[in-house]
Structure formats: C-alpha cells, structure tokens
Amino acid sequence: PLVLGIETSCDETGVGIVRGDRLLANVIASSMDEHARYGGVVPEVAARAHLEAIEPTLAAAVAEAGIRLDDVDAIAVTTGPGLSGALMVGVGAAKALAVALEKPIYAVNHLVGHVGADVVSEEPLEYPTIALLVSGGHTSLLVVRDLVGDVELLGETIDDAAGEAFDKVARVLGLPYPGGPQIDRAAVGGDPKAIRFPRGLSLPKDMAKHRYDFSFSGLKTAVARWVEAETDAGREVPVADVAASFREAVVDVLLTKAFAACADLGIPRLLLGGGVVANARVREEAARRAAIAGVTLRIPPLSLCTDNGAMIAALGAQLVMAGREPSSLDFGADSTLPVTDVLVH
Numbered sequence: 001p002l003v004l005g006i007e008t009s010c011d012e013t014g015v016g017i018v019r020g021d022r023l024l025a026n027v028i029a030s031s032m033d034e035h036a037r038y039g040g041v042v043p044e045v046a047a048r049a050h051l052e053a054i055e056p057t058l059a060a061a062v063a064e065a066g067i068r069l070d071d072v073d074a075i076a077v078t079t080g081p082g083l084s085g086a087l088m089v090g091v092g093a094a095k096a097l098a099v100a101l102e103k104p105i106y107a108v109n110h111l112v113g114h115v116g117a118d119v120v121s122e123e124p125l126e127y128p129t130i131a132l133l134v135s136g137g138h139t140s141l142l143v144v145r146d147l148v149g150d151v152e153l154l155g156e157t158i159d160d161a162a163g164e165a166f167d168k169v170a171r172v173l174g175l176p177y178p179g180g181p182q183i184d185r186a187a188v189g190g191d192p193k194a195i196r197f198p199r200g201l202s203l204p205k206d207m208a209k210h211r212y213d214f215s216f217s218g219l220k221t222a223v224a225r226w227v228e229a230e231t232d233a234g235r236e237v238p239v240a241d242v243a244a245s246f247r248e249a250v251v252d253v254l255l256t257k258a259f260a261a262c263a264d265l266g267i268p269r270l271l272l273g274g275g276v277v278a279n280a281r282v283r284e285e286a287a288r289r290a291a292i293a294g295v296t297l298r299i300p301p302l303s304l305c306t307d308n309g310a311m312i313a314a315l316g317a318q319l320v321m322a323g324r325e326p327s328s329l330d331f332g333a334d335s336t337l338p339v340t341d342v343l344v345h
C-alpha cells in the first residue's frame with residue numbers, strides 16, 4: 001500500500017511516503033534553530049512553526065515520491081506522545097487530507113514509529129527485538145514482539161531524557177543548543193575516565209522496581225556541581241575531560257540497561273533510535289558490546305533515527321498490511337499516549 005505519514009510531535013515537521021516497506025520520500029523541516037536561544041524546545045514556538053511548514057513539507061514529499069496525492073491508499077499520523085499543540089497541527093492536517101481524499105486514516109504512536117523506521121532499512125530486524133529509543137524527549141527501553149500489536153515498555157526515564165541531559169550539561173559548559181553534537185565535539189581529545197560521574201539508579205532497592213528505568217537528573221546535577229567547584233577554586237574547567245566523562249556516563253547507563261534486557265529476556269537483537277543515536281560514542285560502544293554479547297545490532301540511518309514522517313508512514317503501512325481497522329475521525333492528540341497503544345481508534 002502507498003501510505004503517507006505525518007509527524008509533528010516535537011520540533012520536526014515530517015512528511016514521509018512509503019510503498020509497503022519501500023521508502024519513497026522523507027522530507028523534514030525543523031524549527032530547532034528557533035528554539036536555540038531558549039536552550040530547549042518551546043511548545044508554542046514549535047506549534048506555530050508546524051503550521052507554517054506543514055503544507056510546503058507535504059508538497060515537497062509528494063514531489064519527491066513522484067506520486068499524485070490521490071494515489072495514496074492511507075494516511076498515517078502521530079497522535080502521541082508529544083507536545084499537544086504540536087501534535088494537533090499534524091492531526092488536523094492528516095484529518096483534512098483523509099476527508100478530502102476519502103482515504104482511511106491511522107492514528108499511531110510516535111515511539112512505536114521510531115521502531116517502524118527500521119522496516120524501510122535495507123535489512124530490517126527480526127522480531128522479537130529490544131529497542132532503545134533516546135531523544136530530547138524520551139529515554140525508553142521496549143521489547144517489541146510484533147510491531148503492529150505487541151509492544152511492551154521495560155523502562156523509561158523517571159526525570160530527564162538523555163538528550164535533555166546533553167542539552168543541559170552543554171549549557172553548564174557554556175556550549176550552545178542543541179547540546180548533543182556540541183558535547184560530542186568538545187569531548188574530542190578529552191579523557192573519559194578523568195572524572196567518575198554517578199551512573200544513577202544503582203541502589204539495590206531501586207534495582208527491583210526500576211530494573212530498566214533511567215535517571216539523568218542526578219548526573220546533570222553532579223556535572224554542574226563539579227564545574228562550579230572548579231570555578232570557585234579558581235581553576236580552569238577542563239571542558240574536554242568533563243564532556244568526555246559525562247558522555248561516557250550516559251553511554252554506559254544506556255547500553256548497560258539495553259544489553260541487560262537482551263540477556264535477561266534472551267533476545268539477541270537490539271534496535272537503536274532517536275536523535276541521541278547521532279552520538280559517535282553511543283554507536284561505537286554499542287557495536288563493541290554487541291559483538292561481545294552476540295547481539296545483532298540495528299541502527300537505522302540518522303535521517304530515520306531523528307523524528308521524521310517516513311517512520312510514521314512505515315508503521316501505517318504495516319498496520320494496513322496486517323489488516324488493522326483504521327481510526328475513526330474523532331481521535332485527538334494524546335501527549336502521554338502509552339507505548340502499548342500502537343494505534344488509536
């Protein structure tokens with residue numbers, strides 16, 4: 001089936017088009033630059049930017065795919081989780097298209113969409129798989145037994161998302177937003193063992209309840225305190241060492257939990273997704289640990305790791321092919337949609 005997907009849950013306006021598991025177009029407009037001076041995504045600014053970008057992005061995707069809008073078999077759209085105002089722009093546009101074209105509409109889960117991105121990769125993963133999704137808004141560990149119907153949450157962050165921690169620590173070091181790439185750059189030549197920052201949620205009593213949960217706010221605070229102490233003592237802050245040591249702590253926490261899940265559940269497959277996967281150290285260390293553990297590692301190309309419409313279209317196409325009933329037209333935006341709800345009716 002020819003499916004058009006719309007994604008507006010955060011700061012990327014994405015429209016993607018797939019035919020079955022083949023990617024035809026993936027156009028993204030980002031309002032990231034507009035958020036830079038605030039040091040994080042501002043919901044109101046994001047919603048306004050989506051409103052301006054949605055029509056041109058849609059037109060560009062249709063042109064890139066070389067199709068006519070009328071040829072589309074179904075529309076898929078992110079209904080949650082995400083920023084309400086931002087989500088509503090995509091939902092509104094998708095409904096308008098579905099009504100005008102008289103096509104079925106599928107209201108899908110953003111996080112499951114990140115897993116769906118893998119479907120259009122050259123060698124998609126087999127199921128079940130463990131999936132680690134890390135971005136500015138999420139840090140989630142999932143077990144995916146069936147993309148269109150059996151997704152379970154193993155753990156998530158109880159405070160800051162990993163990407164958010166990168167952004168906040170960058171600010172502490174006086175580096176601009178978004179912090180991820182800045183920390184990556186600043187860490188070059190730094191010693192990852194220079195400072196032993198806390199790994200978080202490692203107390204035995206926490207382990208049972210939050211076996212696979214993440215916490216990054218303690219780490220962020222530890223970095224801020226360390227930098228403050230150095231400054232107070234009149235010493236120059238070794239930015240490269242701090243960046244490398246902080247990055248090492250984040251990578252260690254993320255991958256230790258992900259590979260523990262693979263081992264505990266006996267699932268030798270791991271899929272990574274989300275903007276933090278752009279991190280050079282995450283990719284390198286994931287590959288190293290996967291080789292040792294005998295785990296098949298999948299990292300979709302970066303354009304499919306960050307928020308995009310193609311992953312939503314891909315998930316929509318899977319739902320169509322599985323014969324799932326489309327959504328009724330009265331769904332809304334659900335900012336806290338649980339990951340178990342792959343499709344909302």
Ligand code: ATP
Nearest residue numbers: 010135136137138163180181275276278279306307
């Ligand atoms: P959502 O959480 O809804 O997916 P998002 O816009 O935060 O939305 P992405 O666009 O996928 O998600 O990711 C952006 C995040 O990724 C930012 O927090 C940014 O700092 C982080 N990031 C980008 N590049 C890197 C990198 N090289 N290292 C670490 N983090 C990075």
Ligand code: MG
Nearest residue numbers: 010011012307
């Ligand atoms: Mg983004």
Ligand code: FE
Nearest residue numbers: 135274306307
């Ligand atoms: Fe995302």
